[in-house]
Amino acid sequence: MAQDLYCWRCDRVVPMLTEPEWERMAPALDEAVAEVQRYRVSTASSLQTALARPHGRGALKLYYRMTGQLETKPDAIRHHRLSLxxxxxxxxxxxxxxxxxxxxxxxxxxxxxxxxx
Ligand SMILES: [Zn+2]
Ligand SMILES: [Zn+2]
Known part of the structure; x- marks a missing residue:
């Protein structure tokens, strides 16, 4: 089970993922990066533009299923790992x-x- 813990970067209490949860999350986060890269290649857009578009829905959904917490940025999930x-x-x-x-x-x-x- 994810544990509620104060996050230094978000400046609020967030659910931090345990290692078994993280093992399931990591591939979803990799996929979020791949999505951004594919978008950049196919549209020749800047990283900023690509990141501003919705991406990483799989990771966000998984995070919601694990924690009941709606998160909008896959990048935030990246550091919501208890072992850090x-x-x-x-x-x-x-x-x-x-x-x-x-x-x-x-x-x-x-x-x-x-x-x-
Ligand atoms: Zn203290
Ligand atoms: Zn955070």
Whole structure:
């Protein structure tokens, strides 16, 4: 099951995908990129134009089925992966920005279980 977690880039709580979910999502995201590339080739348009068009519907639908959350940009799903983030900060509860972060970027608290590795 996806886990609700604060996302640093979106600045809101979003459902983050677990690894088994991510394994199913990755091909759909690859397909979203392929769609954009096909559009660019067939219309000789810029990347910006191609990205502005609706794309990655498969990935968005899959994300909705997994999380019940409507997302409009496949690019946002790309970083909604649980394993990209660290454990929640013991002080403020926001996830550490990376699995190896030594302190919390939100409140500055040092990581509780420091020296795990
Ligand atoms: Zn996000
Ligand atoms: Zn914190």
């Amino acid at each position: 983030y660290g454990p929640p900060c013991a002080h403020c509860g926001k996830p550490l920005r990376t699995p190896r972060a030594s302190h919390c970027a939100a409140c500055g608290a040092m990581r509780a279980e420091a020296a795990v590795e």
